[in-house]
Amino acid sequence: MLESVIAEFRQALGEQHTLTDGTSLERYRWCTIPIERNIAGVLRPASVEEIVQVLQIANAHQLRLYPISTGNNWGYGSAQPVQHDNIILDLSRMNRILEVNTDLAYAVVEPGVTQRTLYEHLQEHRIPLSLNPTGAGPNCSILGNTLERGFGIGPNGDHFLAQCGMEVVLATGEILRTGFGHYAGAKATYVYKWGVGPYLDGLFTQSNYGIVTKMGVWLMPIPEHFEACYLICNSEEQLGPLIDGMRQLLFSGVFQGPINLMHRNRLLLMRQRYPWEEMSGRTPLQESVAARLAIQKNIGTWNGVGAICGSKTQVRAAKQRIRQMFRGKVDRVSFLSDTKLQLLQRYPNIFGLLLKMNIPDMLKMLQASYGVLKGIPTEVALSLAYWRNRRTPLPASEVNPARDKCGLMWFSPVIPMTSEHVFAFRRIIEPIFTKYGFESCITFTAVNQRCLDCTLPILYDRDAASEVQKAQECHLELLRTCKQHGYIPYRLGLQSMEQETTRDDVFWSVVQKIKLALDPKGILAPGRYAG
Ligand code: ADP
16 A cells, blocks of 8 residues: 555544554454455544545545454455455444344444444343354354354344344445435334335345445343253254254244254364374274264264243243154253253252263353353354364464464355255265365254255364365365255355356346446455455
């Protein structure tokens, strides 16, 4: 960047919020995908007015800006822009919770509001509402994840469905308010998603059309009673009936939010590192070793978890219905409530003897999944990124897989929720993982009654050049092959943005036309979901 332009940014934002030196930019390059972009600088505005000033300067000098909220986006590209030489617009200083409405169960947040900030705010003010965290950890932005159309596993699982009302600064510096928000004094901006006229909010998710500076998010009133339901199958044959039973229970409203169904490997690698010694350095993990480790840790072949809540009577009826549905079809159906959890914590030795289990170890996992379902953000799912990392001990505070040079790339296709599709899909992906020497570690999340969002991590050792290359090839082959079979990812990583958004498809050419209309100079996040 020219010194004169830097001086203009400094004038607008102050010296300490205009970063150009190598050391300050370092953390914006941390990434679990083996890609490094040249970053021209980082700007840290604190308000909409400062963003508008930044845009005036960017327009005058034809500069490219890449907005991020907290910039974690683990396994999809972290804070890195899609193209070289962008200036990162880090919005994490805009971190106010502008409103919480207890009766109508919503909050209005700025980009820098993290899962932790909102959770702590609700706790501190004893507000009887809960959020729906993702597994990405307490330090991730609520708004950032919603813009990527991420999901959690508690009620209101699909984050974009729970979004209502946005404020967006366009590349021209104009300020757009969606839904009813553009009418002075509108009363229903945060309670009615659609407004009047064309629905625009979706345009600002998975796109590069604007800088989102404010968003309404729906929260969950704390129910009278809550329990987590755990479903365990010890054989592959049970997966079909489990999937079909889950779908029926979701359609009949027995579960209030998504059900998360995890393969044994997925739970295993959240609880330990790759056993390099035992495997004499070979990959992937041998089936017999995986099976033995899973038995030691009481992990089933398939492990489901979902929330049931309501009045005590409703929860009792839901439990009965779940038991009926899965009788003789799965190996274990169990329920965890606050009271049961307290008992386990208080008498670990008695329960350990009775259940022949390592209770403290089991509690760690139970508390984490139970907590996430109840709206408590945790770092527990993030530990999977360290599976093949040979050098870094898990940090005592603030897990950051990108800083710790973990190798993680997500591949997240969506499949219809029937056992036929699940089996067809597994027949495609599992040989690809084996071919490249990686474990397939599936989680299926039933984000609605009809589909499963499948999150598949490719976990590799970033220090081993051959593994890095295999991981990239594996990702590419998964994407190509699944596309050929009609299973398309719901979200793209940095490495796939441009190759997947080709102009010879009418869909992507319309996306381009909208971009030209809203951002004719191509200032915002070039290449992001737009070719
Ligand atoms: P998180 O840290 O919660 O994972 P990020 O801040 O990394 O979320 O956001 C994910 C992606 O969404 C970013 O790479 C960026 O492209 C886009 N994004 C995030 N925040 C904004 C925003 N306020 N306006 C426009 N795009 C954004």
